[in-house]
Amino acid sequence: MNQPKRYLNIVSEMRDMIREQNIRPGDRIPSERELAEKLAVGRSTIREALRSLELLGLIETRRGEGTFLADPKKHRMVELLSTFILQDNKSQEDVRETMCIHETAAIQQICSSDAAKLPVWDSFLERLDAHDFKREDFVRELMVLSDNRLSLKIWFLLKQFSGNPYDGEVSPEEKNLLTNILQAIEERDAKTAIRDFKAWSSAFTKGENKEWQ
CATH class of the missing domain: 1.10.10.10 (Winged helix-like DNA-binding domain superfamily/Winged helix DNA-binding domain)
Known part of the structure; x- marks a missing residue:
């Protein structure tokens, strides 16, 4: 199952x-x-x-x-979502697209707030260098740092029904793109951060993550 x-x-x-x-x-x-x-x-x-x-x-x-x-x-x-989600492939695509809406909104919020200057971004970069970073941890921390609890709850629920497209650890091939995302956030460059995040996440939300293996 x-x-x-x-x-x-x-x-x-x-x-x-x-x-x-x-x-x-x-x-x-x-x-x-x-x-x-x-x-x-x-x-x-x-x-x-x-x-x-x-x-x-x-x-x-x-x-x-x-x-x-x-x-x-x-x-x-929960009952409403469970009757809708996973009924067909299109429904699952809709779930993943909705996840992306919340994720990019989180990046936009972070870049427009003091969260962009928190020391946590340096910690993220250190973990990337140490090859000790799970994809899900990266995205979840973005959701948490946006400080929108409702959005976090919705994202977490959707993740359960999405097949968890962010499963697995960040590979060396992903490191440069994630580094660019983090640096753009620190510079409060939401446009660049969101563009690079979409380029990275699309491989997982569309079920094409084999290219990163």
């Missing part, structure tokens, strides 16, 4: 389980281990699903207490 469909099944099965066990908003849901055993999937898969559901505000984790169900009305967003 591929990653998007596995994620959809987990969300659906968790919803059914919550209904069957009559778990109410504010009630504690089963632990990560219990969910993994009940749904017969790895704990890492459960952890990723829980993380995304928490970002969406569907569940909340209380340190030392466990994970609790939030307002069930918020589940409508």
Whole structure:
């Protein structure tokens, strides 16, 4: 089962389980281990699903207490997306294009704010030199640094249904282009940063990432 469909099944099965066990908003849901055993999937898969559901505000984790169900009305967003996404190839293309809209908007926001001058960009360049950079980490940090929590939540959810086109580590062939993107951001040159980002990300969002292998 591929990653998007596995994620959809987990969300659906968790919803059914919550209904069957009559778990109410504010009630504690089963632990990560219990969910993994009940749904017969790895704990890492459960952890990723829980993380995304928490970002969406569907569940909340209380340190030392466990994970609790939030307002069930918020589940409508997941249900709406799950009925639309992955129905056909065009739907998945739409998802990836929507991800790109949020990603380029994040770059635009960063370049027009004080975030462009943060020390984090030097850290990014150092990680690129050390060949210790995952593609997903790079894009997610852009989303976080744009300081738009709603956009981040939408992007994170879309990523789950997209097949995670940014899977894998940055290859040496990608280094120069990513370096140019980071330098353009530091210079607050949004036009150049967005142009180079689109050139880089199109290989993944269109499922053509073999050219970077």
